[in-house]
Amino acid sequence: MNPFYEQVYAVVAQVPFARVISYGQIARLLGRPRGARQVGRAMRLCPDHLPWHRVIRADGSVAGGQYAPLRRAMLEAEGVPFLPDGRVDLARFGVRHLPPQSGGARSSEK
DNA sequence: TACGTGACTTTGG
DNA sequence: CCCAAAGCCACGT
Numbered sequence: 001m002n003p004f005y006e007q008v009y010a011v012v013a014q015v016p017f018a019r020v021i022s023y024g025q026i027a028r029l030l031g032r033p034r035g036a037r038q039v040g041r042a043m044r045l046c047p048d049h050l051p052w053h054r055v056i057r058a059d060g061s062v063a064g065g066q067y068a069p070l071r072r073a074m075l076e077a078e079g080v081p082f083l084p085d086g087r088v089d090l091a092r093f094g095v096r097h098l099p100p101q102s103g104g105a106r107s108s109e110k
Numbered sequence: 111t112a113c114g115t116g117a118c119t120t121t122g123g
Numbered sequence: 124c125c126c127a128a129a130g131c132c133a134c135g136t
Binding site: 022023024027033034035036037038039040041042043044046052055056057058059062063064065066067068071 | 116117118119120
């Protein structure tokens with residue numbers, strides 16, 4: 001397997017509970033700002049031990065084609081609320097840097 | 111080796 | 124605010 005894929009899996013595995021990240025975000029962390037699609041391709045392999053359901057689009061909408069609704073349910077089960085638009089509030093649940101802390105993502109503030 | 115496709119992102123109308 | 128088009132990278136055929 002190419003190192004890039006392993007890197008993608010590593011990042012996704014580091015994503016904490018009740019938190020989401022976008023394909024482009026992961027790609028950027030790996031040094032491939034244009035590799036968002038390749039991240040999606042890597043996710044397509046769907047490693048069972050990975051929280052692949054925490055990986056969504058940059059706009060907050062859930063991808064995954066046939067499994068999109070399933071992933072949405074999994075996220076809600078973790079405590080990630082979905083907006084009526086069918087999107088996640090990346091401003092509060094979008095991981096900015098790892099490890100993620102309450103900084104900016106706290107639901108008990110302002 | 112070349113063409114087509116896609117779990118994406120960003121910019122323009 | 125919503126819709127459409129272009130750009131990019133890898134993999135499959």
